[in-house]
Amino acid sequence: MEREHISAIFDQELNDLRSRILGMGGKVEMMIAGSVKALVERDTALAERVIAMDHEINTFEVSVDEKCLELLALRQPAARDLRFITLALKIVTDIERIGDQCANIAKRVRELNEEPPLKPYIDIPRMANWTETMLKEALDAFVTGDDQLAIKVCMDDSFVDDLNMQIQRELLSFMIEDPATISRAIKLTYISKYLERIADHATNIAEMVIFMVKGKDIRHTIA
Amino acid sequence: MEREHISAIFDQELNDLRSRILGMGGKVEMMIAGSVKALVERDTALAERVIAMDHEINTFEVSVDEKCLELLALRQPAARDLRFITLALKIVTDIERIGDQCANIAKRVRELNEEPPLKPYIDIPRMANWTETMLKEALDAFVTGDDQLAIKVCMDDSFVDDLNMQIQRELLSFMIEDPATISRAIKLTYISKYLERIADHATNIAEMVIFMVKGKDIRHTIA
Numbered sequence: 001m002e003r004e005h006i007s008a009i010f011d012q013e014l015n016d017l018r019s020r021i022l023g024m025g026g027k028v029e030m031m032i033a034g035s036v037k038a039l040v041e042r043d044t045a046l047a048e049r050v051i052a053m054d055h056e057i058n059t060f061e062v063s064v065d066e067k068c069l070e071l072l073a074l075r076q077p078a079a080r081d082l083r084f085i086t087l088a089l090k091i092v093t094d095i096e097r098i099g100d101q102c103a104n105i106a107k108r109v110r111e112l113n114e115e116p117p118l119k120p121y122i123d124i125p126r127m128a129n130w131t132e133t134m135l136k137e138a139l140d141a142f143v144t145g146d147d148q149l150a151i152k153v154c155m156d157d158s159f160v161d162d163l164n165m166q167i168q169r170e171l172l173s174f175m176i177e178d179p180a181t182i183s184r185a186i187k188l189t190y191i192s193k194y195l196e197r198i199a200d201h202a203t204n205i206a207e208m209v210i211f212m213v214k215g216k217d218i219r220h221t222i223a
Numbered sequence: 224m225e226r227e228h229i230s231a232i233f234d235q236e237l238n239d240l241r242s243r244i245l246g247m248g249g250k251v252e253m254m255i256a257g258s259v260k261a262l263v264e265r266d267t268a269l270a271e272r273v274i275a276m277d278h279e280i281n282t283f284e285v286s287v288d289e290k291c292l293e294l295l296a297l298r299q300p301a302a303r304d305l306r307f308i309t310l311a312l313k314i315v316t317d318i319e320r321i322g323d324q325c326a327n328i329a330k331r332v333r334e335l336n337e338e339p340p341l342k343p344y345i346d347i348p349r350m351a352n353w354t355e356t357m358l359k360e361a362l363d364a365f366v367t368g369d370d371q372l373a374i375k376v377c378m379d380d381s382f383v384d385d386l387n388m389q390i391q392r393e394l395l396s397f398m399i400e401d402p403a404t405i406s407r408a409i410k411l412t413y414i415s416k417y418l419e420r421i422a423d424h425a426t427n428i429a430e431m432v433i434f435m436v437k438g439k440d441i442r443h444t445i446a
Contacts, residue, residue: 076299082292086312093313176399
């Protein structure tokens, strides 16, 4: 009975850990969408809010880390639970770094909003949608242990890479045709690179989930 | 006596973990130096060797992860040892991703070596030296628990960021003056970005070391 009681508490703690990670992921998804909305709608106040949210994410990371250490120290989990908790420790780092990238996007947006718009943005919002979905699916795959969904995320990364290459090429042609666009175009190339990096983090999460589910390493076999 | 014996074995295991991480770090430092040497000396065979080394690094990562899980499961460490092992789990991910970036550099070098050289390279090797030193110092700080050295690494990151910005600007002026250089210049901008990302990983490691040493989070207070 005592053992069952402890086991029920532990299950509850693991669920709490899952919820915290999903909550943190949800906030970061909002940051991705918000930073790009701030670009498209030239909304500097929104960019400022995204930058401010980065602090919340940092606090989240610390609390998840501490929760994981506590579970490892007090519950001494084995096998699957141990793998889940150690993976949570790794994943939370990726989520936090995505938050950093969103703040970076918002900082470039803040600068861009002080100059006339360069062009209507079509591919950058598309890219942001892809990366947001990839992050959401990677975290869903983590909490449900769904390796098929994780594999899909890894596949989707190539679309984001292609979009980034296309955006880089387009912006370069702007800069060559009219050097007056250089300062703005460079900021946009940075935003595209930040989004590409967010997609890389989502892919890293998905690869680690596949590892957790399969119990062996597939991270380095997916081309 | 029995307890002392187990404790001695555990100390030995922790030392073994430290050695593995330093060994993995040493290999990745060689990859940073090798990938840029392959660029400067137009040595495609060396670039190929760097690309091949990435597989070794991936295998290293898996073995460190497994070792950490084993120590957590069998030794049920507390306090400082627990923090060290969970940090090892996070750090090994950064080292592995640095290996990926080195392979990316080497792939661009392989392409560049098929075209005439664009210019003598001065800043890219300097940047590679900085990043290599940062990684070395971040890992030394980790195994010796030296938070002052870790703080130095965090400070050094701004030099690498500045060098990257300078390289990006210089290459852009090449592209604008002579569009025939675009394809090569873009590959060089990528190499510079990969190096900047390696320095970011070294900084991430250093920030986590400061966290481990101080026992509280300073990751998000260093500007």
